[in-house]
Amino acid sequence: MQESKRFRITKRRLLPLILIAIAVALIFVMALLKPVPPESTAKEKAWPVQTVTLDAQSRSPQLRLLGRIETPYQSTLSASVTANVEALPRLEGQTVERDDVLIELDDTEVKLLVAQREADVAELESQLKQEQNQFASDKRLLAREKELVAIAQSGLDRENKLQASKLSSQSRTDQASQSLQAAEISMVNRELAVANHDSRRQSLQAKLARAEALLEQSRLDLERTEIRAPFAGVIVSIQVSPGERVRPGEVLATLYSTRDLEVRAQIPMQQAGFVAQSLNKSEPVTAQAKLGQTTLNLTLNRLSGQVNAGAGGIDGLFRFEGEAPAAALNRTLDLTLNLPSQPGLFAVPVSALYDEHTLYRVTDGRLESVEVQLAGDRFEKGRQQLLVRSDALKTGDPILTTQLPNAISGLKVERMGSADSTEQAQ
Missing domain, CATH: 2.40.50.100 (RNA polymerase II/Efflux pump adaptor protein, barrel-sandwich hybrid domain)
Structure with a gap:
């Protein structure tokens, strides 16, 4: 009885273990019977990219400047x-x-002043004419008075002779002497009048000149x-x-003045030296500006004579080519300044530059880093391009223009198109 009971207990304990063993066996069998997939070799990914074909030319770097319209007049x-x-x-x-x-x-008050000045001039002109007439009269009378003096002298001499001969009285001699003195005094006064004529004439002429100047001034005031x-x-x-x-x-x-408008724009010090050299050589330095939908051409006329405190450049003064536009004074304009041309420059999109001095050339489907020197910017059809130079590059080289986060020499790429053709399509 006890053995039978013990057997049942043992059976209940072994049954779960048997079931677990059967399940493990089934899983093992199924794993063995599962088909094994064929082994595959990992394939290297080729990144789709766009490129631009290089073309070495003499190109003019450009600067974007902010200008202001002003005038010296x-x-x-x-x-x-x-x-x-x-x-x-x-x-x-x-x-x-x-x-x-x-x-x-x-102009009422000024007209009255003009009339007064005209009267002053007329009065002095009359006085000057009177002086001329008086001078002519004095010269004629002086000749007569000289004759009277001579007659009086002869009369006195005759009376003196008669008195010496006791044929005339002293009173007649005194009377003849007085007549001579009176004639001499009159003659001296007339000589003085004739001698003073030039000084009186010059004085009147000076007064007349002053009056005429005042008249001219009053007429100018009338015009003003x-x-x-x-x-x-x-x-x-x-x-x-x-x-x-x-x-x-x-x-x-x-x-x-609308005919003498200029545009003042600050040129950075780094480029100011090249610009000054071009001006000294009489080489034109040109710029373009947009006014509404119109493109305006300008030429640098001169550089400012001073650098303002704290400024990062020197002001350039540009003149419009042809007729100046109808633009308000102090209006701001965006200028594109053309710097002196440099030979052997490549133009690439901004997206082609990595780390400020690296381009990637695509050679046999892989990237190759090339160190370049940045020469400036250029703006074509509203798009910014970088101008670079490098002895390691040549015309015809394809350059990566797609920005890849993992760009590195040796990276496999696939050229999907050219940035040149994309820009033409746009």
Whole structure:
């Protein structure tokens, strides 16, 4: 009885173990019967890339500059007389031609002054004419008075002889002497009048010249009651209104010339030396600017005579080729400056440069790093290109333009197209 019971207990304990053993055996058999896949050899991946074909040429590096339109001809017009503002034929922002009237002043007071100056001149001219007539008369009378002196002298001599002969009285002799003295005094006064003629004439001429100068000044003041444009340009501001009374020196208007516009832009010091050398050799330094949809051509006229404190370059002053555009003063423009041309430069997209000095040439489907020297930038059809030089590169070399995060010499690549053809398609 006990043995039977012990057998049942042993049977219950062994049954799970038997089931586990059977399951393990089945799994082992299935693993043995599973088909084994054929072994495959790992294939190296080829990265799809785009390239550009190099072409060595003489190229001009370019700089992007920020310019501002200005002019050396900007005038501030002020009043020359004291007068009331009568009218404003032109207003701020209007375009004017040379000698156009900008402001009209009341000329009543100035006309009165002109009339007074004209009267002064007429009076002095009359006095000068009187002096000429008096001089002519004095010369004629002087000859007569000399004759009278001679007659008086003869009379006195005759009376003296008669008195010596006791034929005449002393009183007649004294009377003849007085007549001689009176004639001599009159003659001396006439001689003095004739002698002083030149000084009186010069004095009157000086007064007349002063009066004529004052008259000319008053006539100029009369002309200046019309404030005119000194050149063709645009009115920046009108600082008076009709009815205001202005005084000499008071600012009335400001305008600038539209025919002498310049663009001021700062050229970095690194390139300023090359630009200055070109100017000294009379070689043109050109630039382009966009104004709306219009491309403007400019030529560097000169460099500024000073470098502002804290500035990283020197200001260049550019003149427009042909007619200056209708642009407001102080407007900013984006300039593209063409630096002197350099031989043997390659133009590549920005994406072709790695680590600021490395390009990758594609040789037999693999990358090859090449050290290059960066010469500058160039902007073609709105796209930036890098200009580089290297003795290890030549015309026709394909250069990687796709940015690969794992670019390294020896990396296998597959050329999918050319960056040149892609740009042409765009």
